[in-house]
Amino acid sequence: MNDFLTDRGRQILEAIIDDYIRTAEPVGSRSVTRRHGLALSPATVRNVMSDLEEMGFLSSPHTSAGRVPTDKAFRLYVDSLLQVQSITEDQQEEIRRQCRGRCMDVAEIFKETSRVLSSISHYVGIVIAPRFAANVFRHIEFVKLCGNRILVIMVSESGIVQNRIIESEDNLSNDDLVRMSNYLNDLLQGLPISEVKTRILREMEDEKVRYDKLMTRALKLSKESLEGAEVEVFIEGQVNILEQPEFADVEKMKEIFHAFEEKSQLIALLDRCMDADRVNIFIGSENFFSRMNRLSVVTAPYASGPNTLGVLGVIGPTRMGYDRVIPIVDYTARILSELLGRE
Amino acid sequence: MNDFLTDRGRQILEAIIDDYIRTAEPVGSRSVTRRHGLALSPATVRNVMSDLEEMGFLSSPHTSAGRVPTDKAFRLYVDSLLQVQSITEDQQEEIRRQCRGRCMDVAEIFKETSRVLSSISHYVGIVIAPRFAANVFRHIEFVKLCGNRILVIMVSESGIVQNRIIESEDNLSNDDLVRMSNYLNDLLQGLPISEVKTRILREMEDEKVRYDKLMTRALKLSKESLEGAEVEVFIEGQVNILEQPEFADVEKMKEIFHAFEEKSQLIALLDRCMDADRVNIFIGSENFFSRMNRLSVVTAPYASGPNTLGVLGVIGPTRMGYDRVIPIVDYTARILSELLGRE
DNA sequence: AGTTAGCACTCTAAACAATTGAGTGCTAAC
DNA sequence: GTTAGCACTCAATTGTTTAGAGTGCTAACT
16 A cells, blocks of 8 residues: 555564575564564564565565565665675685785686685675677787687787687788788777777778788688687585575476576676666565576676776575675676776 | 397396396386297296396395395496497487587587487586696787786687686786787697696796796786696586486485586596597496486597597486487587597 | 395384474454 | 454365385295
């Protein structure tokens, strides 16, 4: 009916959510009065709870089972009730230590980051590696392998590397390859990679180049190496989900693990927060593909200087400890940004 | 007592294993006579089964539940009873298509391979990426990023790329970097990467080089970039395990997923087959860390020319369809070898 | 001697009923 | 507006029974 929440209503709802986060069980009127020093009788609380149910903040699995906060309740909680904890020194320390690692392979950094997210939050850590296209071109290099196979390596400003093996028709000498890369490095310097392709196409039109077979070849190879770049996702700590009591059931588990395998859906979801300023939260069925309707995601974008590179986050049950997770995600994103974008 | 297996014993054991593979249920004497056209009564079969149990090939979960083949039985089955199917055209086609992909990032190839292993076998696909150190040096390259950060890219003969971001103390110009990489490329050409480090150390001793600050710098950077290389593992299709009836239980599932997270153990296991000639099979608790005692692994090494690069395989329940899986693993290893090692 | 029919016995899984307890909604009194 | 009291509901637990599959053993059969 009326969506106006009295002060007491708010207080009781918060108590219920707290309890539910701790226990994963429906909360009854008794436990609300007992645990939280409310000077009210269970009966009164029952009345209020009835109202809250009416408003869509609570739902009961069945008549005699207590009540469970709905997604709507969690939304309210996250938006206005929640008091974010501050992250502990220890956690900061661990995040920094893990992410930084000592000299790591660049891909390793993302894997390690998602691992630390999962291990500190006790949920599932996820990192979307930068879309290569969102980067700025820095360097291209051709390496001759055995046969006619050529390895094309492309590097972005922030040090992300993409490499492809391409079958070349004609036999190119090492010298040719060096000249090709010099030419392209000049041509593409400082260009956003998303524009590299159009630039290449334009160049191919050029009269001068058309008569230089080598340059044409170079353009063609580099174009090929840009085809079908997939976004990489790093997910770690899936086992943590198994510890959550609400998923202690084979069917639900299957659902969830299937959800994790559908990378494209996850990417689509996280992509939506690319432009968000800081932490972003998706709750339960709010806006998900159906498979994830009991999960929530806390995300934050990471950036190198002004331009956003990717998104990272934590996936956990809807009743996760947001107060604890939010600062973890936030801080990790900051560290990763620092790591990639140091000017 | 006596480990000698009569002809009939062999036949019955095989029948039981077949049934068990299909149903995942204990097999009773009735079903053995019924399903397989044996001209014997259940009572006779019971006698034989009793003998087989004595010999350690069967075990009964409880008195009235039929019998289950032991790991020892599967070992026998795999070693001498099994008739390997031949791989279908369709499967060959799919493996080739998937692994080859059109122009893929090199790491992508491994991921895709493990994905195709899982999707065709319906179990879990696993690929151990080549230990970088097992490769032959081809090329090194330094790319300057913002700040004093330098990206070191090292490429092997077979096109495996390793890249590291290294904080450099002093400011190096692009020219410096080119000279450095020229020097190193000359120095290290054709060397096995496992020997690169010692070569570098030796070079650092050299009088001539010692007075050339740039070369010293180059050697130091390249040495750093070789530190702590981890082996990468690609595991795909973990959900498939959830479909196996024998794991339709939360506790067992946890066990298994924990096993999958312990990458180092998996690597240790697969590493043992590096030197195997072709397909290798690990059954159940035979030789595993305890977590995997209901799983088996079928592995095969893949190579580039003469030297083995890595191992791939399929992980499934002990009762997996070995006849089907073995040729899949074998063929996939061959395709991957071809893909990486084409001369 | 090897094979088989028959039968008593064992043990699980499924089905069913009874019990318990947490929780609710409603009403009447404070 | 708040609360005590009470009847009612429903899932989860426990105990009991039954059905069915399978075994082991013995005695008879070939």
